[in-house]
Amino acid sequence: MISVHRLLARNTIASFLRHFINLGILFYLTPFTIAAIGDLQYGLWAVVLTVAGYSGLLDMGITTATTKLAAEYRSKGELDELNELITSSISLFTLFGAACLVAIMLFMPRYIASIDHGALGSESPLAISALIGIDILFVFVANIFTGIILSFHQFHMKSLIDITLGVLKLIATIVVLNAGYGLLGLAVVKLSVSVLSTIALYMVFKRQMPTHKLRLRMPAPAQMKRLINLGGKLFYMTLAIRLVDKTSPIIIVSTIGTIWNAYNSVVNRLATYGNEIVYSTTAAFMPVFSELYAQDDDGTARGLYLQYTRYVIALSMPIFFGVMVLGPDFVGVWIDPVYKEKGGAALRFLAGSFAIVGLQPLLGRLVIGRGDVGFYTKTMTIGLVLNILLSIPACYLGGITALAALSTVASLCFFSIFTVYLSRSFHISITDQLLRCYLKLAPPIAVFLLAFFLIDDRLPSNSYADVFLKAAILVAAYVPVAFVTMLSANERSRIWRMVVLRGRQAG
Structure with missing residues (x-):
């Protein structure tokens, strides 16, 4: 049986590669899309996706609860309960x-027409809405398949599917936009990718549960009670997170204009992607924590938390500070x-905000894995609701820069509160942290x-080569110092032995 460390390493690397490759696709597609459809239409597309994103509120934390409970049932050998959970979800x-x-279908066409201002041209709001609505139906089903296969630690298969479909999406988007299909073409591509993703995830699911009849x-009732009990506690936090994410574009459009939403969408996407890389690469820890707590092995869970928090922040901080x-x-x-x-300026504040969040990369995974989410979700919900309430005056007073600064302040508050929370509830002392x-x-x-600061004024930033050269110099300065300070002597020795062994094997 594969060890927990090898399992975490495999799944973490697979998740990182998935996001890294899709990040490259994003970097190419974003400027290509803006050039193909224009700033105004791109801003409209971002708002359409934002409104559609509100459908995620119906998730109610059930996807995460499904992964946690499925891992728990599997670790205890309770296969009947696992089958009931899957069918119910x-x-x-x-x-x-x-x-x-x-x-x-009832409401989006009117909303699109109300904010169009000539951006759509001859394209039909009804057709775009229908495609987005069907897409959401497939996304909901795919989310459950994802939740189940992740409870079986199949992160590498999820990554393979997403990478393959990301490449197909890249090709399809280029084709449809070059053909002049605009937002309608983007909606068709989005739906097609979701359908293929659902099919592929179902195939992986059947490999893990070959006897399950879909x-x-x-x-x-028993599974619904457990799903709603855990998922309901996560729902308020998930609701608040989605509201912050999905409300900001609407606030921007309503206060300072649609074009500013295009500017904000680009910088927010770049900053958020670093956070998504960390979030995705730590997803493998939640089912592991769930299995450990199901077996009453709290000590191992605490040890893994501290050890891998150190590893993750060592690897992720260059991303946040680089952005x-x-x-x-x-x-x-x-x-x-x-x-x-x-x-x-907004991008710098957003990157700082996500860097602060990145100092506790395994917090949510640990809390949900144990199933005791009350304080965590209440604190996050209250803080995020306050963030939403303050967003409107902040946008009026300082535009998208003030919105980003507000996010940084919120992240600092959360970090301080949860540092104390880990000490009191999980016996992970502040000193150890x-x-x-x-x-x-x-x-x-x-x-x-x-x-x-030494190279910024000395090197230009007029091309990709210039920016990547700066990034390479910064990483080269960071890595050796991090290798010495972030790793113990035993860890450094193991890495050197592994490098030497692989070198001999290659020779």
Whole structure:
């Protein structure tokens, strides 16, 4: 049986590769899409996706709860309960997807028409809405298959599917936009990718559960109770997160104009992608924590938390700080200098916000894995609701830069609260967190920033080559210091032995 460390390494690397490759696809498609359809239509498309994204509120935390409970049932050998859980989840989410389809068909065409301002041209709001609505139905079903296969630690298969479909999406988007299909073409591509994803995920699911008969029927009361009990607690937090994410574009469009939503969408996407890489690569830990707590092995869970928090922040901080210091220059080359001018300051604040969140990369995985989510979800919900309420005056007063600064303040508050929470509820002392994770990070980050200030004025930033050269220099300065300070002597020795062994094998 594969060890927990090998399992985590395999799944984490697979998830990282998935996001890294899709990041490259995003970097190419974003400027291509903007050039093909224009700033105004791109801003409209971003708003359409935002409104459609509200359908995710019906998830109610059930996808995450399904993964947690499926891992728990599997670790205990409770296969009947696992089968009931799967049937209940799929039936429930099919119903949710159908409800979203109906709602979108009724309301989205009018909303698109109300904010169009000539961006759509001859394209039909009804056709775009229908495609988006059907897409959401498939996304709901795919989410449950994803939740189940992840409970079986099949992150590498999920990554393979997403990478393959990401490449297909790249090709299809180029074809349809070059053919002049605009937003309608984008909607067709989005739906096609979702259908293929659902089929592929189902095939992986059947490999893990070959005897399970897929059918829609009334959810089992016992499983519904457990799903709603855990998922309901996660729902308020998920609701608040989605509201912050999905409400910001609407606030921007309503207060300072649609074009500013295009600027914000680009810088927010770049900053968010770093956070998504970390979030995705840590997903493998939740089912592991769930299995450990199901077996009452709290000590191993705490040890894994501290050990891998140190590893993850050592690997992820160059991403966040790189976006913070080089992101505006990259946006100027990637999209247009106007986007750098209008969104550069906001990008730095957003990158700082996600860097703070990234200091506790396994927090949510640990909390959900144990199933005791009350304080965590209440704190997140209250903080995020306050963020939404403050977003409107912030946008009026300081535009998208003020919105991003508000996000940074919220992240600092969350970090402080949850540092204490980990100590009191999980017996992970503040001293251990500081000494074993955060203070070890100070030297490499100081070297990283010092290197940036030394080279920034000396090297230009007029091309991809210029920006990537700067990034390479900063990483080269960071890595050796991080290797010494973030790893123990035994860990460094193991890495050297592994490198030497692989070198001999290659020779």
